[in-house]
Amino acid sequence: MRDYKGYLIDLDGTIYKGKIKIPAAKRFVEQLQARKKDFLFVTNNSTKSPEEVATNLATNFDIHVSPENIYTTALATADYVADLDEKKRTVYPIGELGLKQALLDKGFRFEEYQPDYVIVGLDYDVTYHKFELATLAIKRGAKFIGTNADTNLPNERGLVPGAGSVIALVECSTQQKATYIGKPEPIIMEKALKKIGLSKDEVIMVGDNYMTDIKAGINFGIDTLLVYTGVSTKEQVAKMDVKPTYELDSLDEWSFDE
Incomplete structure (x- = not known):
């Protein structure tokens, strides 16, 4: 496992599942914070502001991040048309x-x-x-x-x-x-990469859904990590021509190489 400088991370199915906590996800985020890694939650949800998303993470999942760590498809859409x-x-x-x-x-x-x-x-x-x-x-x-x-x-x-x-x-x-604009399109990934300020070879896309999260990474040409805590199953992914760079049952299995 490579030592990536930045992580682009899906929310629902990866960090939580509906209203259900995923304990390994909280530990994963805390590892990113402890190691001072750059990370950005990249979500297709256009209804909520970054402040609302951050409040939901803190209140319901005990995950404490800044609104600056949130990149919604609403923000990506606004950035796209503004440019x-x-x-x-x-x-x-x-x-x-x-x-x-x-x-x-x-x-x-x-x-x-x-x-x-x-x-x-x-x-x-x-x-x-x-x-x-x-x-x-x-x-x-x-x-x-x-x-x-x-x-x-x-x-x-x-x-x-x-x-x-x-x-x-x-x-x-x-x-x-x-x-x-949103996943699996490369537009949101391009805008997210610009926001995080890193190059393609320095980041990885983390998600639970092959058809949105992983295909977004593949379409954009970056490494991908599929965690089996949400939508996609091993049986479904086995049939895909292009596999994720990494596949894990839990984010606890991720090794942060130094």
Whole structure:
């Protein structure tokens, strides 16, 4: 196992599982902190701010990190569109406060009729009217951005619609595909790497889901660590053409080489 300078880490299924603690994950994070390793939690969740994510980790899982250690797909989306064209600063978003605040923090203004961008993420109060405004704006020429393609989210009731399901409706109504930002796309990885300030060969992507976390690392060309505490199983991964760099049953098995 290589001695990486930085760790890009998934949250749900890797650091916790829903509302269930993963004790090895807490120990893993504390090892990173003790060894002064750079790390960034990279999550497809666009609904929460970094402050909210950090508070949840501290309150419910006794994992204490700074909001600066959190990189959401909302932040990645805002960073991506901010870098496209400095003259284009109007957006129509469908999403929760986490996404809207990230866009406001980058200097974007909200515009319903003729925005430069339509950005769609998970919205717990989405309405037909919001879909209507998004569709018409895209038809008028707005660039169509999707936070992430996750079709479902697991919760205590089962698999409920995710951001990808919301985005798919707009794709259907506009007959256009969105530009996706979140895992497994390389865009979020590129922005996360820029934030952590390291090179590709200095970091590793850690996650529980081969189809999002590990494929994000593979697509971006960095090493990957799959831990079997969440979504993917050994039987599923055995069928994949490209394997993770490392596979572990628990993060306790990770060796920090000096």
